[in-house]
Amino acid sequence: MSRRSWLWSALAVLPLAGCTASTPASPPSSPAPPLRLVAFDSCAQLEKELRAAAELSSTAEQGGARLAVPDNARAADAGAAPGQAAPAHSSTNVHEAGVDEPDIVKTDGRRIVTITGGVLRVVDTASRAQTGKLALGLKAYGEPTLLLAGNRALVLADGGGGPMLREDTRIIRPAEGRSELLLIDLSSVQPRLISRYRGDGRIIDARQQGSTAHVVIGSGPDFQRPFRGDTVPENVMQDDRNTIKATPLDAWLPDWEITTGGRTTKGQLDCAAVSRPDSFSGLRMLRVLTFDLNAAELGAGDPVAMVADGDTVYGTDDSLYIANNETWRFNTAASGTSRIAPPDGTNIYRFSLPPVGKPAYVASGKVPGRLLNQYSMSEWEGHLRVATTSWADDASAVRVLRERNGKLTEVGVAEGLGKGERIYSVRFIGPRGYVVTFRQTDPLYSLDLSDPEKPRVTGELKITGYSSHLQAAGENRLIGIGQEADAQGRPQGVQVSLFDVSDPAAPKRLDQHVVAGGQSEAEADPHAILWWPATNLLVMPVADAKADGALALRVTGDRLRDVTRLAPAVASAGPMRRAVVVEDVLWSITGEGLLATDTSTLDRVAWVDMR
Structure with missing residues (x-):
């Protein structure tokens, strides 16, 4: 892939250097400042800062920034139909009880x-x-x-995630596309489509x-790049600057269309509704949409929007956290192929979820390192616990944050976990992690x-795998x-381990089952796991040679x-x-x-x- 191809891939996701074009980027070693969400003074200011940030990113990126698929990727029952008692049943696996997550089965x-x-x-069951x-x-x-x-x-x-070939056949970059939301009526024997929402960006x-459903969508600017056979870096960079200058503000503002009963309405995000963090921003537009599933039809979702990156979502019954995890970004600086420095931390935005109405921004914070997934965050008794792995030395830590005057401020930290390793899983349960x-x-x-001010490691268990x-x-x-893994750390097959954690100083493994050469979707997606406590039954997909x-x-x-x-x-x-x-009845899908x-x-x- 050409140097220019990677430039434009990076251009759609690189962060702004600061609040304005003239604010220099903080060096990676600087302490992470607290964040606030502030409104732009005007649509003209929004356009100016987005254009300046794009030019800054274009100028800085003279090597090849590589993109990778994020490492990543349920739920309490929303209730039976009115007037009907629901039979005893499980939900699909979710992080927090009472907070449902999208899945392929409900x-x-x-x-x-x-x-x-x-x-x-x-x-029908x-x-x-x-x-x-x-x-x-x-x-x-x-x-x-x-x-x-x-x-x-x-x-x-989801409307994003796949490569898309542009008119310049040398250029392939991730496509944002248009995501879709469909409201379906299940009251009759045959399901019926009520409304279809199609909008710019990808569903995070x-x-x-x-x-009530809160949907987080991220979108990037839509640049129309001219084809140029000349690959001289200076000429390509000038092409990029010219394109940025010619790109209107509308390129950053996502639009949508909603079709209900043959009638289609269209809309676009109002620039006056866009905010940004005061010490971090990005070329991407992050918006939270809110829908009442019992409404007569879908609306525009009353979007809450800000200029920022975000790719990890964690929710409680009254809060929604969005983190710009950036695990997809490679650190190519060490190899000399890029001038892009690794991210210096992960920004986290908290929104409150009122019983009625749209989410409200409450606070932001920043932690060093990168998250694994949503299970790296957990809210308990007014504190947010966050587990991260450092970009610099692969050492991990658990930090405890507390909201103070609109800022998520660190009040305690337990450091030094698994130096030279990275986090593979996290679970917070009440006052323990x-x-x-x-x-x-x-090491478990x-x-x-x-x-919260004195989190500490109490025990450690070293086993293979x-x-x-x-x-x-x-x-x-x-x-x-x-x-399971051999002495060199090479995977040997799916393993299920039963741990006793009654003694915080000495966790131990009680039993283990291994499927040699096996793999499971549950390793990457916890939604694939069923735990039914009524009969202590665990079910998960497993595939091997047999x-x-x-x-x-x-x-x-x-x-x-x-x-x-x-x-x-x-x-x-x-x-x-x-x-x-x-x-x-156990239903395997x-x-x-479906097998019953x-x-x-x-x-x-x-x-x-x-079939």
Whole structure:
């Protein structure tokens, strides 16, 4: 790929140097200043600063900035349909109880709603039959997910993430595209599309409290670049400057269209509604949309917008945190291929979520290093705990932040975790925290966070392999899901570990199950894990050379028992993706069907074909 191609890829995501074009960037070693969110004085100021930042980024980037896919990527029941009691059922796996997260499967106990191949399907759990389906007609890139509230579903289809070839055939860069939100009515046998929202940018994530969904979307400027066969850097850079100067403000302001019942309305973000952090900004536009799933139709989402980057979302019942994690950015400075310095930290923005109305910005802060995912953040008793790994030496730390006068200020830190390693999983449970780092062995660190100003490491357990997710499994028990590894740190297969953390000074592993050569979607996406505490049942997808299905096991005392491999009824059904429980039936979901088994015996009771 040409040097210019990477320049423009970086141009859409590089941060502003400061509040204005004349403010120099702080050196990476400087202490991270607190942040505030302030409004632009005018639309002219917004345009001036965006243009100046673009020129600054263009001038600074003379090497090749590389992009990588982020390391990354549920939920409390939103309630059964009005007037109907929901059967006992599980939710899909989420970070915080009562805060739902988008996923490919949802259930309210009476029905299971899935999305695969751009088709939404509904399965009745009583008759164990597919009762309806709806082709969604999606144009957006990426696997769609959904949220469920009563007789309504909200489908989210990401518009970004794939490469797009421009008119200059030498240039390939990530495409923003247009994301889609679809409001679906499930009150009748056949699902019905109510409204479709299509807007600029990619869906970063969403959270749902009750029937209200908050959707976070990020978009970049749309530059129209001229083709130039001349690849002399100075000429290319001048082309870039000319293009930036000629680009109108509208290129930064995302627009959208909403179609309901054959009627389409269009809109664009008002420049007067855009704010920015006072000591950090970016070329991207971050906006939070709010939708009531019980509304008659979708609106524009009453957007809250700011000029900033963001790619990690964490939500509680009354707060929404967005972090500009930047794990996708490579540090090419050390190799001399780029002048881009690694990020000096992660900015975090907190929004309050009122019972009625749109989110309100509350505070911002900055922590050194990078996050792993949303589980790296946790709010407890007015404090935000954050686990990060340093860009400089791969040492990790847990910091405790407290809101003071609109700033998330550090009040305590526990440092020195796994130097030379990086974080593979994090779990905060009340006043305690657990962090797994890995390079060749897996230290599981136990932390006491009861005193926010004096967080401390209390214990450490070194074992082979690592856990990429830690699942709470009752009092003083954790289940680790990841990979076993040899003495050199090379993965050997999926492992499930049962940990006893009753003694903070001496966590220990009680039992372990390994699927040699196996892999699981649950290693990267915790949504794929089912933990059903009523019967201590753990289910997750596992594939190896022999089978591609689900692994089910039970926690019995100090042991992992009744290990069973579940397979779909037909070989062409595809891999197991998710599992949910409704009353005494375990439903394992593939792309083409649902396997129903008895939760006690795991014997097959039905197969629902969705082909």
